[in-house]
Amino acid sequence: MDFLQFMMTNRQQVLELTLEHITLAGVATLFAALVGIPLGILITRVPQLGKPVLGGANIIQTIPSLALFGFLLPAPWIGARAGRLAILALALYALLPLIRNTYAGIRGVDPSIVEAGRAMGLTDRQLLFQVELPLASGVIVAGVRIATVLSIGLATIAAAIGAGGLGEFIFRGLAMVNNQVILAGAIPAALLALLADFLLGQLERRLGSLRLKS
Amino acid sequence: MTTAPSDAPAIEFDHASFRLNRRPLLEDLVLTVNQGETVVLLGRSGSGKTTTLKLINRLLEPTAGDVRVNGRRTAEWDPIRLRRSIGYVIQDGGLFPHFTVERNIALVPQIENWPQPRVEARVRELLALVGLDEDLAKRYPSQLSGGQRQRVGVARALAADPPILLLDEAFGALDPITRSEMQKEFRDLQRRMRKAVIFVTHDLREAVLLADRIALMEEGHLVVDLPVAEFSRSTNPLVRAYIEAFSGLPDMN
Numbered sequence: 001m002d003f004l005q006f007m008m009t010n011r012q013q014v015l016e017l018t019l020e021h022i023t024l025a026g027v028a029t030l031f032a033a034l035v036g037i038p039l040g041i042l043i044t045r046v047p048q049l050g051k052p053v054l055g056g057a058n059i060i061q062t063i064p065s066l067a068l069f070g071f072l073l074p075a076p077w078i079g080a081r082a083g084r085l086a087i088l089a090l091a092l093y094a095l096l097p098l099i100r101n102t103y104a105g106i107r108g109v110d111p112s113i114v115e116a117g118r119a120m121g122l123t124d125r126q127l128l129f130q131v132e133l134p135l136a137s138g139v140i141v142a143g144v145r146i147a148t149v150l151s152i153g154l155a156t157i158a159a160a161i162g163a164g165g166l167g168e169f170i171f172r173g174l175a176m177v178n179n180q181v182i183l184a185g186a187i188p189a190a191l192l193a194l195l196a197d198f199l200l201g202q203l204e205r206r207l208g209s210l211r212l213k214s
Numbered sequence: 215m216t217t218a219p220s221d222a223p224a225i226e227f228d229h230a231s232f233r234l235n236r237r238p239l240l241e242d243l244v245l246t247v248n249q250g251e252t253v254v255l256l257g258r259s260g261s262g263k264t265t266t267l268k269l270i271n272r273l274l275e276p277t278a279g280d281v282r283v284n285g286r287r288t289a290e291w292d293p294i295r296l297r298r299s300i301g302y303v304i305q306d307g308g309l310f311p312h313f314t315v316e317r318n319i320a321l322v323p324q325i326e327n328w329p330q331p332r333v334e335a336r337v338r339e340l341l342a343l344v345g346l347d348e349d350l351a352k353r354y355p356s357q358l359s360g361g362q363r364q365r366v367g368v369a370r371a372l373a374a375d376p377p378i379l380l381l382d383e384a385f386g387a388l389d390p391i392t393r394s395e396m397q398k399e400f401r402d403l404q405r406r407m408r409k410a411v412i413f414v415t416h417d418l419r420e421a422v423l424l425a426d427r428i429a430l431m432e433e434g435h436l437v438v439d440l441p442v443a444e445f446s447r448s449t450n451p452l453v454r455a456y457i458e459a460f461s462g463l464p465d466m467n
Contacts, residue, residue: 116308119271120322120370121298134312 003183010184014169018188021165024083024158025151025192028090032147036095037140040102041128050103057096065154068092069161086163090154094147101143105136138208145200152193156185166192222285224249224378224410225270229279232265239265241434242279249377250408254421256456257431263414266431267380270412271300283378298322301371301379301409305386307363309355315341315366316351322374340369345399361392368400372407379411385420397423418460422446430456 007014036057043050063071068089109132117131133140159167169185172178225247232240240262247253255263268274269281272288281288283296309318316337323333341348344365355363364384371379385393385400401424404411413424421428421442428445430437430453437452438445445453 112304112306112308113310115273116302116304117310119273119297119300119302121294121296122321122325123294126325131310 003180003187006180007184007188014184014188017164017166017168017185018192021152021155021167021189021192024086024090024155024163024165025148028087028155029094029144029148029151031087032091032094032098032151033144035091036098036143036147037102039095040099040140040143041106041133043099043103044106044132045124053099054096054103057099060092061096065089065093065157066160069157073161082158082161082163085161086155086158086165090151090158093154094151097146097150098143101146102136102140105139105143106132108139109135138204141200141204141207145197145204148196148200149193152189152196156189222282223247224251224284225412226282226285227266227269227279228282230269230276230281231278232262232269232274233277238434240269243436245429245436245439247410247412249410251426252404252411252413252424253427253429254425255412255414255429255431256416256418256421258416260433261431262434263431264382265434267382267412267414270378270380271297271302298326298374299376299378301374301376303364303367303371303379303381303384305383306360307355307367307370309363309366309370311355314352314354315346315358318355318366319369319373321370326374336373337369340372343372343403344369360388361396364388364392364396377409379409381411381413383415384413386415386417393420400424418456 039053043053060068069085072085072089113135114127114131117127122130155165156167156170158165159171166185166189169181170189171185173181173183173185223246225245227243227245230240230243231238243262243266245253245266255266257263265274269276269288270283272291272293275289283291283300288296310321313321316334319337319340320333323336328336337351338348341351346362346365346369350358350362355366358366364387367384371381385396388396397420404424413421415421422445425442427439427441429439430445430450432452438448438450440448446457448454
């Protein structure tokens with residue numbers, strides 16, 4: 001357990017990198033949600049856009065992560081600030097689960113309930129905000145959970161382009177061939193992911209029980 | 215919600231047809247429902263009864279002919295206004311599972327921006343009208359029995375006092391005793407309220423109990439449209455077949 005010793009000695013840096021890591025993953029997931037959830041809603045309204053949108057997000061996901069970070073470097077305003085680049089790349093990766101879960105969540109709402117709502121004279125907006133989104137919220141939060149855990153994992157690569165985060169330790173440890181250093185990065189990152197998964201899982205369960213009330 | 219008195223029938227089908235991907239679900243329907251009348255659409259699955267209902271609240275639009283509500287073609291109505299002046303009850307209620315009973319019932323009044331005290335009073339009034347205890351108001355649909363859910367569904371449809379009511383196999387999922395109770399209560403309600411009601415069912419007994427007129431449908435066509443008493447005397451082969459299938463009925467007059 002030497003890595004614990006290492007972490008104690010360098011706890012200032014561990015904390016700093018952890019906070020950086022949380023920021024990278026957190027901001028990226030937030031941006032992805034701000035774009036992805038509305039996109040998911042959009043394709044339930046305009047089915048023709050479904051294929052291109054989901055297809056596009058899928059293609060982004062298949063690009064190897066290190067390569068994506070590499071692609072984006074040349075972009076003029078991005079390249080300068082590694083942090084921004086990292087956040088953009090992470091946000092792109094987080095898009096697919098968010099779009100897909102939002103879409104699936106809304107489509108998964110019992111169609112007879114939606115039809116009853118429409119038959120009673122709810123406008124499309126009222127249907128969306130009062131019926132579909134609340135009933136889809138469990139699945140949408142599951143998408144947020146997946147996106148968050150994904151981002152926390154991928155954010156370790158951010159260090160490769162100098163954006164900080166716990167990946168710093170991992171890469172440094174790899175270069176130094178020092179396991180303690182590697183673990184000092186990997187273990188907190190893993191714990192972060194588990195924590196996020198647990199907390200968001202709790203939220204998801206609570207929201208999902210709304211749907212089970214039917 | 216009151217409608218200005220008009221000479222036009224509440225609902226009028228003027229040679230209305232509906233096709234879906236070239237499949238005719240409804241062909242050349244001519245049918246009139248006046249304010250105060252209860253017309254039962256009787257028929258098997260696939261007979262076009264539900265399609266007919268959905269043409270009234272513009273969930274569907276006719277591919278040929280016209281459907282008029284209060285004298286105006288459904289296509290000319292603002293769909294939101296049209297639907298808010300029509301109560302719609304489906305099998306199993308279609309209640310929102312994430313709303314309490316009172317929030318479900320209050321739905322249309324709330325989106326119509328009634329003042330809150332009026333909404334609350336109306337909810338209490340309706341709970342009493344459909345025979346539900348006031349302390350069920352804060353429960354969720356999943357905590358109610360099927361019969362209770364159906365009553366909430368009816369209360370919800372009546373909330374804004376629409377002049378027209380559409381019911382699609384509304385009592386179909388209930389056990390026979392509850393079903394019978396609901397039918398009788400509904401009939402009493404209708405006698406008091408005099409709305410224009412279209413009730414869809416495949417059960418002849420229910421039709422006879424609730425209808426002023428029975429419109430028998432088969433494969434998208436209207437076969438007969440007769441007052442209840444004449445229906446039982448009709449010599450139409452399909453009518454006879456129906457009566458046969460439900461033989462053992464007490465006297466239908």
